[in-house]
Amino acid sequence: MTEKQTAKIITIFNQKGGAGKTTTTCQIAGTFGHRGYDVLVADLDKQNSASKWVSAGEEGQFPASLWSGHMYKGNIATELGKLAEKYELIFIDCAPAVDQPGTWASLLVSDLAIIPTKLGPADTDALHDAFELAKKARRQAGFDFPVRVLATAYRKARTDERLALERLAVNDAYPEFPALKTSLADRLSFTRSMLYGVTAHSMPKSNEAIAELESVADEISALLGLPKKKKAR
DSSP states (O other): OOOOOOOEEEOOOOTTTTSHHHHHHHHHHHHHHHHTTOEEEEOOOOOOOOHHHSSSSSTOOOSEEEEGGGGGGGHHHHHHHHHTOOOSSEEOOOOSSOOOHHHHHHHHSSSSEEEEOOOOHHHHHHHHHHHHHHHHHHHTOOOOOOOEEESSOOTEEEEEHHHHHHHHHHOOTSSSSBOOOOOOOOHHHHHHHHHHTTGGSSSSHHHHHHHHHHHHHHHHHHHHHHOOOOOOO
């Protein structure tokens, strides 16, 4: 008797809007889709940003399936349990608030949580609530799933942003939640991908953007104990 497949669940959340949650979700989910994994994008935000992204192109163009999970409200954890038998990876785009039931339900069943953030003072100050929610979820779940910060729209030329990223890499206040080694720079190919329903892999002159996405995917693979590529398309 073959063992049932159980998807790895990656929750992307933050208290603050505009942090890059949907960009992170769709770009990284799509990257794993390009690597041959069966991927689901779960949209828990009623603004439907991830749903619009995945659906913008022609049918089958985006390399992942879509689930509009925000409609299930209190049954999200149950539904995720069902979906975990059908996919290998589930990337969850949460609403921009840490007090949403869907965010909490997702964290309780997560194998990894990613907190995208820009690097301005207002952005990094808002991380405290996300860190506290992650700590609470790990205690409740009885599982210290990894939690990582991902710097988005990073401008290396800005001294203040470089220093902010250095602080997050160590994260003295929450050393168990450091930043990923890779960050996503402020690139048009990341945002314009949404218009076409694709990832940066399908955008022209996007080699540097693709390299960043692949590097983030490599870090995630290592955290989850997954091979970098599942199978050839």
